[in-house]
Amino acid sequence: MKPLLLTIGLFLLLPVSLAYAQAVPIEVQVIQASREPSGAVDPAIRSLVSELQRSFAYTNYQLLEVHKGQVSPQSPWRTVIAGGRDLGIALVKMDKGRVELHITTPRVNTRVSLQRGGRPILLGGPAHGPGVLIMAISAR
Numbered sequence: 001m002k003p004l005l006l007t008i009g010l011f012l013l014l015p016v017s018l019a020y021a022q023a024v025p026i027e028v029q030v031i032q033a034s035r036e037p038s039g040a041v042d043p044a045i046r047s048l049v050s051e052l053q054r055s056f057a058y059t060n061y062q063l064l065e066v067h068k069g070q071v072s073p074q075s076p077w078r079t080v081i082a083g084g085r086d087l088g089i090a091l092v093k094m095d096k097g098r099v100e101l102h103i104t105t106p107r108v109n110t111r112v113s114l115q116r117g118g119r120p121i122l123l124g125g126p127a128h129g130p131g132v133l134i135m136a137i138s139a140r
Helices: 002-021 043-055
Strands: 024-034 060-071 077-081 085-095 098-104 109-115 121-128 131-139
Touching: 024 043, 024 077, 024 085, 043 060, 043 121, 043 131, 060 077, 060 085, 060 131, 085 131, 098 131, 109 121, 109 131
Parallel strands: none
Antiparallel strands: 024 060, 024 131, 077 085, 085 098, 098 109, 121 131
């Protein structure tokens, strides 16, 4: 009887473990960019500065917050970023170390492809304070 219960238990856990194995850790760095004259760059995002300056015409970059979560085919991830804005990320596809994500905010509805463990994708966002929000989204 015990081997039968053990076998049944393993089969019941198998779908849960497969879904968990497909989960992709996501990190979102929320950055405020502005044209303030000081030209300050937050040391916490120094590794992104050259990409930020190449992609956006701002002089100041300040990391406001970092959000971490997981997405899987069955479970999108949602959070609230600076300014009370909703952010949703859904896993569309995984293939050979790349992930395709569907990203939504009140003004963004896009799909992006990322290399897991690679450089983040930068998405310019809405006005915030003296500048704008930029999201650096990466998949681990």
